[in-house]
Amino acid sequence: MSGLLAHLPGAAAFAGRRVTVAGLGVSGVSAARALARAGAHVTAVDGGDGERPRARAAELAGEGVDVRLGDGDTLPPGTELVVTSPGWRPDSPLFAAASAAGAEVIGDVEVAWRLRGPAGPPWLAVTGTNGKTTTVRMLAAILTAAGLRTAAVGNIGASLVDAVLADPPYDVLAVELSSYQLHWAPSVRAHSGAVLNLAPDHLDWHGSMAAYAAAKGRVYEGNVAACVYNAEDPATEALVREADVTEGCRAIGFTLGPPGLSQLGVVDGVLADRAFLPDRLHRAQELAGVADVDPPAPHNIANALAAAALARAYGVEPRAVRDGLRAFRPDPHRIEHVADVGGVAYVDDSKATNTHAAAASLAAYPSVVWIAGGLAKGATFDDLVREAAKTLRGAVLIGADRPLIAEALARHAPGVPVVEVTEAGTGAMAEAVREATGLAAPGDTVLLAPACASMDMFANYAERGHSFAAAVRALPAAP
Template identity: 55%
Template structure:
């Protein structure tokens, strides 16, 4: 009953006994926030690393926190100050079947994400809380939140992209200056543990098989994504080219008066945003939408980012910010000003008419397919932690553009089987270099140097060497960013060591 009343920063959080699982960015931010609120906190993390020990020391200094590091602490629900916990706030990497969380559910405890905690403390006496625009999807999330942030800032608003994009939402909530709008990139993991969020606008960009190992099934993964629409107040935005997202909106329990707004890279129907003769147009947020449309931007405003999937991301971002009331000119300026982040179809080098592209962010088949479809002739570097997905459709759809494939990853069997069945004539090379193991601390640099060497040996003028792994990185790298940096460094070394053809 006490938790029902914890709906603002100024509520009575003092003495609440909370277990926080995970000491990464979101876990540390949640623990730090709870300590500031006056709660009693125990943090559990299975990794007893130097980085975690430093974070633990910081938490112990700032307030009432006990930190338990090491795998032996993950199997049970600890007491807090000698008494049973009253709440668990979990990091997204922890799935509900993990023993500590299973014990929490068995004890009848609520399990929150850091997003749920942030929603509950966003209101604070003397401040106007930021509006929330929220999005999820299998691919394109980071690009879309970045574009939405750029559009909002072009409108003169104090806005920030937060959540799974890197900046924890609780850090933004506690910013002393505050924000007008927060754009949240939310993973299916975070949504699974989020229960009361009521955003101004929400969108599922797309849906494809991913994270089956975490959720247990593709159906459960879809159900977690669909939670983003619950309690949306102004606009539930769907992808007209992804029927699953249409059904999610149709089945969502939104606030009365919320509108269903679509986006499409084709000509838009009423209450949609889309493309007409190379123009991004709005037929949703204007009074005369039945007879006409308002121009928001042109494809020329995208510059080198005019690929179809980037235009779709911009349409989704525009649908979110237009729900807030952003003017058409700011949408255009936001597209022009947007600069994509690293590791997302990032050009690394071009020499001897061979283009080298880093798309380490392509951590699943759907994202990798978007990358592959952008190039005509590809030497593809791929593989990693597959997360239980199937590669057959990805390979079949792109077989005709593959000149060769270089496999990385500790277990190449799933991708190798798909290639043998659907692209049997494409040469396949293995970049294995000794025993890499499955330790996420492995830097993978030797594997990537070998992969780049093999790709360079097979590529010919006119080819693109594309590192779009279609898999997670944690079998050989600490993160997709480290994997991307390893590729960039390996290409740099190759360019230095190999003379240019005359």
């Protein structure tokens, strides 16, 4: 074997093979570079041909990678293995061609797992419809507080391939896995895994709710210590029951109520563990206070419990759970308090890009003027509005699919005043904030929880959140 990574046991699986890497995003570039260094003959393909793909192509050319821009559909002759980036759909022509040629298709997560080899750092893996990034970052903070060398990687943005090749090696990795990544990762076997929740999402990619759930459930396959599930979401427990795990692996639930046996939960403002202590039949272990969770919204407490369960499954002491949660700071645009103006709180949860996330955000506040809308991605809003109706004081709707939300409000919250912002340009959010301010009274929360994707009006959810915060700070009485 000739590659720069020849010393790694997992590199032998790729040495000498003809590999096509689909996509030149962060994960694709890392995979192409690592595979070339492992001794594979790598061709990278990407449908783009702009400045960024060209810069990445030049970077990879120095690694001996053949890059073909402007055509992501044609399979290079002789390809034995295709490595896809997470966003490429399973029905892409490239994969049909790979199937016809007898070439295996895997994702960058699978590449990382195979390169890792049997002696690599164990993975504590998190998936779910919502809360993945926050939970993984909480988990990494807890592991760090325990004195372990770790990183939050995977779907969170940092390359998992780079993490498993790190020198010195990590002790353990906190890994966020999307349903896309799990779909293309058949042999990943985490030390312990968690499914935080399940709600319809990405069905256009997976084809059905059953296929989406099955992809999420792969996080439990082969777990060694614990399968962590949401005791208040029966679909996650069902995935545990279906999983093929290592003998001795335990099912560990988390709940916002008092914990049952082999669960973590909440008792009198305390995060309590009845799963990882010798006398769990008769007592619980205090891990942290609800006040140690930032912010202490119900769904964020659930995230903290899931992170704590994975850390405890790995053997982390209770004090490290508390210290890690105290050290954790949430990412922007996740129920982020922007300002108080005239007795009204303004909160940015632009990351709430689907109905499940928006429902959790709305449930965190007793009296809400809701700013919502964007691209629905095929979602319906009746259940969301029905559940939130009692807390809504008003709604301001933006974006391409705002009529769908307006119709749901008319059906299930007919007494709630609704304003539709028809402007589609940069001033739309400023107008939405002004309209919401007009509907709000002291004690209310103006909440941006769009329940929709952002790309009809903004580059991404972060730009949408920044626009909201700027509009709030531009209000006449803003601090």
